[in-house]
Amino acid sequence: MNIDEQLKTANFQNQKHRLRMNMLYTSYWLAENISNFLKPYGITQQQFNLLRILRGQFPEPISTKQLRERMIISNSD
Numbered sequence: 001m002n003i004d005e006q007l008k009t010a011n012f013q014n015q016k017h018r019l020r021m022n023m024l025y026t027s028y029w030l031a032e033n034i035s036n037f038l039k040p041y042g043i044t045q046q047q048f049n050l051l052r053i054l055r056g057q058f059p060e061p062i063s064t065k066q067l068r069e070r071m072i073i074s075n076s077d
Helices: 003-007 015-041 045-057 064-070
Strands: none
Touching: 003 015, 015 045, 045 064
């Protein structure tokens, strides 16, 4: 299924608009699928990201400032 069918429109202003809508749709689709994957583990995407950073840093310590700088989603305090 293409983006026109997914969004149920073919009325894009131009190719840039179509591309932006496609990227936005894809990012929401990915976020939803990742959330569904993590749900059985009882963690959010932000928590997974934090655990990923800590695993990569182990056994060295890391400050909360460094954690914030390395977080993919920065508003996840």
